[in-house]
Amino acid sequence: MSAPELLRKLAILSDAAKYDASCASSGAPKRNSVGGKGVGSTEGMGICHAYAPDGRCISLLKILLTNFCIYDCAYCVNRISSNTPRARFSVQEVIDLTLGFYKRNYIEGLFLSSGIIRSADYTMEAMVRVAKGLRLDHDFRGYIHLKLIPEASPELVAQAGLFADRVSINVELPRDDSLHRLAPEKDAGQIKRAMGAVRLGIEERAEDRKGRGKVKPAAFAAAGQSTQVIVGADAASDDEILGKSETLYGGYNLKRVYYSAFSPMHDAAKSLPLARPPLMREHRLYQADWLLRFYGFGRAEITQGLPGGMLDLAVDPKLGWALAHRGRFPVDVNRADREALLRVPGLGVSSVNKLLALRRQKRVRLEDVRRLCKAIGKVRPFIVTEDWSPGALTDSADLKQALTPAARAEPRQLSLF
Numbered sequence: 551m552s553a554p555e556l557l558r559k560l561a562i563l564s565d566a567a568k569y570d571a572s573c574a575s576s577g578a579p580k581r582n583s584v585g586g587k588g589v590g591s592t593e594g595m596g597i598c599h600a601y602a603p604d605g606r607c608i609s610l611l612k613i614l615l616t617n618f619c620i621y622d623c624a625y626c627v628n629r630i631s632s633n634t635p636r637a638r639f640s641v642q643e644v645i646d647l648t649l650g651f652y653k654r655n656y657i658e659g660l661f662l663s664s665g666i667i668r669s670a671d672y673t674m675e676a677m678v679r680v681a682k683g684l685r686l687d688h689d690f691r692g693y694i695h696l697k698l699i700p701e702a703s704p705e706l707v708a709q710a711g712l713f714a715d716r717v718s719i720n721v722e723l724p725r726d727d728s729l730h731r732l733a734p735e736k737d738a739g740q741i742k743r744a745m746g747a748v749r750l751g752i753e754e755r756a757e758d759r760k761g762r763g764k765v766k767p768a769a770f771a772a773a774g775q776s777t778q779v780i781v782g783a784d785a786a787s788d789d790e791i792l793g794k795s796e797t798l799y800g801g802y803n804l805k806r807v808y809y810s811a812f813s814p815m816h817d818a819a820k821s822l823p824l825a826r827p828p829l830m831r832e833h834r835l836y837q838a839d840w841l842l843r844f845y846g847f848g849r850a851e852i853t854q855g856l857p858g859g860m861l862d863l864a865v866d867p868k869l870g871w872a873l874a875h876r877g878r879f880p881v882d883v884n885r886a887d888r889e890a891l892l893r894v895p896g897l898g899v900s901s902v903n904k905l906l907a908l909r910r911q912k913r914v915r916l917e918d919v920r921r922l923c924k925a926i927g928k929v930r931p932f933i934v935t936e937d938w939s940p941g942a943l944t945d946s947a948d949l950k951q952a953l954t955p956a957a958r959a960e961p962r963q964l965s966l967f
Contacts, residue, residue, distance in 0.1 A: 556643065556647075558637065559637040559638070559639055559643075560613070560647070562617065562635050562636070562637040563613045563614045563615075563616070563617060563637050563639060564612065564613050566614045566617040566627065566628055566634075567612045567613050567614050567661070567663060568612075569626075569627065569810060569813065570612075570661075570663055570697065570720075570778060570810075571778055571808040571809070571810045609656065609657045609658050609659075610657055610658065610659050610660060610661045610693065610695070611647060611648055611651050611656075611657045611659070611660050611661070612661040613639070613644070613647075613660075613661075613662065613663075614628075614662075614663050614664050614665060615638070615639055615641075615644060615662060615663070615664035615665075615673070615676060615677055615680070616636075616637065616638035616639065616664055616665050616667055616673075617634065617636055617637060617638075617665050618636050618638055618665050618667050619665030619666050619667070620665075620666050620667065620668070620735075621665075621666050621733065621735045621736070622733075622734070622735065623722075623732060623733035623735070623736065624732040624733070624818070624819040624821060624822055625722075625723075625732055625733070625780060625783045625812060625822060626733075627813075627815050628665050631817075632815075632817070633816075633817065638667070641676055641679045641680050641683065642683075644660075644662065644680045645680060645683045645684055645687075645688070648660045648680075648684060648690070648692075649684070649688060649690070652690075652692060657692075658692050658693055659692040659693025659694060659695070659715075660680075660681075660684070660692070660693070660694050660695070661695045661697075662677055662680060662681070662694070662695070662696055662697065663696075663697035664676070664677055664697070664699075666699065670699045670700075670701035670702045671702050671703050671706060673699060673702075674698070674699045674702035674703075674706045674707070674710070675706055677696055677697075677710070678696075678706055678709045678710050678713065681694050681696055681710065681713035681714055682709070682713050684713075685713045693715050693716075693773075694713065694714045694715055694716075695714060695715065695716045695717070695718065696710045696713075696714040696716075696717050696718075697717075697718055697719075697720070698710055698717050698718065698719045698744065698748070700719050700736075700737075700740050700741045700743075700744035700745075701737075701740060701744075702744075704747055707744065707747060707748065707751075708751060708770075710771075711748065711751050711752070711755075711770040711771040712768055712770060714771060715771070715772055715773040716771060716772075716773035716774060716775065716776065716805070717748060717771045717775050718775055718776040718777055718778070719741060719744050719745050719748070719775065719777060720741075720777055720778045720779075721738075721741055721745075721777050721778070721779060721794070721798065722736065722741075722778075722779070722780060723779065723780055723783060723784055723786070724779055724784070724786040724790050724791045724794045725784055725786050725790065726738040728783070728784035728786070731821070732783065732784070732819075732821065732822075742801075745775065745777070745798075745802045745804075746801075746802060748771065748775045748802075749775070749802045749803050751770045751771070752770050752771055752774065752775070752803070753803075754770075755768075755769060755770035756769075756770075773805065774803070774804070774805035775802070775803075775804055775805065776804055776805050776806040776807070776808060777798060777804060777806075777807055777808070778807070778808040778809075778810055779791060779794065779795070779807060779808070779809055779810070780810050780811075780812050781809050781810065781811050781812060781827055781831060781832055781835060782811055782812040782823060782826060782827030782831070783812040783822060783823070787858055787859035787860055788831070788834070788835060788838070788853060788856075788859055788860050788861045789849070789853040789856070789859030789860075790859065791809070791835060792835070792838055792839070792842070792849045792852065792853060793849050795807040795839055795842065795849075796842060796848070796849045799842065799843070807839060809832050809835045809836060809839070810832070811826055811827050811828075811829055811831065811832040812826055812827060813826050814826055828863060830863045831860075831861070831863060834861040834862075834863060834866065834867060835861065837866050837867050837868070838852050838853075838861060838867040841867055841868055844899055845868070845892045845893070845899070846889055846892060846893075847868075847871070847893075851871065852867050852871060854874075855874060856870075864950075864954050865950065865953065865954055866895075868893070868895050869895040869928065869953060871893070872893065872894070872895045872932055873949065873950050876944055876945055878890075878893070879894075879931075879932040879933075879944050880931070880932055880933050880934045880939070880940050880944050881893075881894055881932060881933055881934065882933075882934045882935075883905060883909070883914050883919060883933050883934065883935055884909055884913055884914050884934075884935070884936065888902060888906060891905065891906070894929060894932050894933060895928045895929065895932055895953075896923050896924075896925040896926070896927075896928035896929035896932075897923055897929060898923070901922045901923045904922050905918075905919070905922055908922070913936040914935055914936060915935050915936045915937045915938070916930070916935045916937055916938040918935070919933065919935060927953070928953055930943070931943045931944050931946070931949055931953075932944065
């Protein structure tokens with residue numbers, strides 16, 4: 551195939567993949583090609599596209615196998631009724647692109663999704679052949695993330711898990727009835743069954759690998775599974791979205807739930823909103839999700855009392871909770887337990903861990919807290935230290951306003967007159 555045609559395909563299919571947010575490589579097993587064995591690595595630094603949650607800088611070739619699709623999901627730019635430009639890679643083309651980009655130090659791995667062509671099994675089988683070819687034919691040791699098709703056969707899903715570091719199945723929308731209305735070919739029950747099968751495969755293979763000495767069977771999706779929820783395509787509130795996430799984390803042991811703000815598109819269905827939700831809403835959902843996973847908050851705590859179940863866009867969810875529960879503050883940083891310290895606005899997990907270690911050596915002063923956190927102004931109204939007490943500041947009527955960054959003025963053209 552000519553280079554211009556390959557570049558045309560790459561432009562179309564990389565652009566079509568941008569709507570899928572779930573591509574972090576956190577949790578992938580460490581592999582490299584030191585010693586001349588294999589190709590690729592999950593460890594090095596390349597051209598930076600994103601930082602994984604564990605802090606590693608990762609870059610991925612993020613493409614679709616094809617954006618042809620037999621489904622007609624109203625919210626998807628690649629739906630069958632869309633007039634978007636179409637392209638399709640062959641299996642070998644994706645393999646060659648991945649290896650070529652890696653050897654030029656452009657990427658550290660592959661994120662591969664696809665529209666549905668012919669059938670779910672036909673498409674999934676082609677995606678598995680890409681991962682299998684990279685691993686077995688080229689000994690590729692970089693990161694691979696495969697987007698699974700829930701309607702595909704369990705055998706193909708099992709093969710995908712053997713060759714991919716992480717797999718993901720998108721739940722698409724927070725409400726099952728919205729999925730039925732906007733994506734009639736998709737079934738919420740089938741998506742849940744597929745996610746359950748992946749969890750079972752991960753747990754069974756992990757159990758098989760215990761006590762096997764140096765020779766262990768291959769891991770199944772060693773970096774776990776994730777999913778994505780579209781925000782703003784239906785009328786679901788933030789409370790409903792976080793409730794969905796809470797259920798997914800508990801029921802399927804997900805590594806991440808990703809939130810993607812709905813983007814209006816040309817010739818969209820009338821049932822879809824005309825404007826995208828504020829990007830700040832997506833950001834607040836990620837912050838609330840972090841509270842669910844690492845700070846011991848429950849969804850009901852985060853959204854209790856919020857008008858319409860919607861997160862406050864003006865302040866982060868942790869600060870919003872603290873302002874609504876001022877009776878639990880100030881917290882004495884020299885006496886409080888870890889759970890109480892994690893609820894102090896401005897104190898992160900790392901800061902709390904360092905604070906707990908420090909107070910075993912000395913009485914903590916405000917200057918110590920200042921060195922351990924990035925936003926002492928947000929912390930001060932909610933803590934007591936050896937040399938600081940907020941007094942009436944904690945209950946101040948204008949505390950929220952004082953802690954809310956001033957909105958930047960909208961840019962406007964200067965007048966000559």
